[in-house]
Amino acid sequence: MKRNVAIIGTGQTKHVSKRNDANQAEMVFEAASRALEDAQLEIKDIDAVITDNMELFEGRALPDMWVAEGAGAYLKHQLKIATGGTSGSSAAIAGYYTTASGLFDIVMVVGFEKHSDGHTFAGMALADPFWDRPVASAAPGNFALSITEYMASRGVTQEQAAKVAVKARKNALNNPYAHLHIPDLTVEKVLNSRYIAYPIHLFDMCPQSDGACAIIYASEKKAKELCENPAWVKAAVTRHDTPYLGDHINRLATIRTIRECCNIIYKKLGITNPLKQFDVAEIYEPVSYAEMAWYEAMGFCKEGEAGKLVDEGVTSMDGELPVNPSGGVLSTNPVGASGVIRAAEGALQIHGKGGKRQVPDVETVLVHGYGVYTWCDMMVLSSHL
């Protein structure tokens, strides 16, 4: 890291099942406009734009063309990142590189997805045509396989998973942009909801959302000029793994990409007790069980103790390390935007603009993105340069 970079503004749409009133370019415009307003900037102040989504979900080719103007990229540097579920977090990291290059001072990242325009399940099913497509494609199916392995190896229960699902939806009530607002959700209701694929109940799973999210990065000089509490990027690391699902043994229990990202980042930043040293974590949990697996991999607890962490409320809003004050992916999942939302919500906590979901005195935030091949992007944001 040669040059310091900070997130100075964020903006998102109200995420919903179906935006009948706006198309993809208009949703992108909405999120970008809100980020500009938040940073008190005008579009002419933006030097470069990174966009991202999973274009096959909507059946678009090169959607960066259509949404360019909505993202404010007219006559500017733009490119589109697409790495599957991690698209948003990869775009957020790409925005950091773009700003840290020294070639651009202010860079906007806009992630978007309009699931209602396409057929997400069909999109997800287009895994490798020889090996994976016929057996274990799409999210719930392949999650179910690895979740049962994880439960068996760590003794996590369906009740504990349901508690994660309830925590997320409870937090989402504090977030005006979250998709799912389910005020009366209980553990019992989660357990009584229908199975999607054993052991995943309907309420254990994320929704499909229409939405967009934008963040604005600035160089050190600009960030200090423009933002009262910049969210400085302290580290950004990506690790991918083999895309063949059959090559992953004990996928959730192992999740070696998260472990490796944490090894690198914790060593770099001197983090020995993440539960104490992070003030907030915004992690990518498409299914309740995954959140517990990620806790273990991120070193929030010892292996096999994630359920206990949930039982004791350690990661609840008033716990030692609030995880996903936004309501997380379990409450909102426009896939291409979801990784950007993690970075935006993390930065928002440092900006002190979290409203009802604000955690007090936030200094250090862990931001995480996940994709179905166990891919991992990780960033640490800090209030200190």
Place this chain on the structure above:
Amino acid sequence: MGLPEKVGIVGTAQSKYGLVLNKTIPEVAYEVVTKVLEDAGLNIKDIENTVSASVDLWDGATASGAFLTEVVGGVMGSETRVADDGILAAFHAALNILSGDFDVVMVVAHCLGSRGTHYDITNWVFDPVYQQMLGLDYLSSAGLQASWYMNKYGLSEEHFAKVSVKNHRNAFNNPYAYQPMNISVDDVLQSEILSYPIKSLEAAPVSDGACALILASEKRAKEIAREKGREPVWIKGMGNCYDSHYLGDRDLTECSALTIAAKRAYELAGINKPLKEIDVAEISEPFSYQELLWLEGLDFCKRGDAGRLIDEGITEMDGELPVNTSGGMLAGNPYIVAGLTRLVETVEQCWGEAGKRQVPEVETALAHGTTGPCGQMHCVVIVGR
């Protein structure tokens, strides 16, 4: 002037373009990855990050960048994907290096154009509200642009045909070219009209292939190149720019995004008189007329004057500015790969390793990539010794 730090190119590789019927996508990519590592004298473990370029719809799979993970060292490695032309992936890879987070970054672009339906995929680039339903695709919109260009500046179909004759002839010198042809202006004019005034011999053929490049920070680039007994080729300048998406909002004969992209690249490279200062140019011309129009946008001549460049042989192999000594896209490079191919060709020219298509004493070369309807995105990279 100049990039914030030097970024060097230390290895290049191309596949033999054409129709690939007996290989999978990872196999096609593996071939160029192996070759580029060999060219740079590196091991896959030396690659710290890979930026690939591919598009889901061309690959017929979601998050299709995953096809490359295992062949680019992405298993427990760092990797990302630009869902656009490979030249943008190279641009982003250079930003990766400038950020200081990486010293050696590989760029790989692939596209098996023959596996998709060209009309459908390029039709799906257009916004679905207004333009897609008109049936526009890259070809029909290019017809509109070419007609407008002819009418505005008095260029003739012969001018366009001459570009096709030149590039197909140049392709005989390029072992990677798909369709070298010895054809006359009359042959071109009498070939089937695809979308007036574009004839079948004036449109890039459907083809398959891959291309790769390795970039490195100044210190590493010098070390790596020294081992191979050569100097790195340096990125002197680069610029990328998006135009308005809606054809009706643009003057299609002005290519203002290209002018801006070129201006940014020239400023960084300190180029004032492109025709004098650039020794060879590789320009993405999916259609013959575009080579002329882009020459104007690149400021090699005044507006409407590009017909003279081809008439006077200025862009021939032995002219003042040889253009597309490789045979260009007309001789057969797939979309998405084409821009990176242009960059690889210019690097090989700078090294003096371009074989029979070598232009003598190349100091500075220009590579151009474009995607989107009628050149909505333009990217210009200047390389030099």
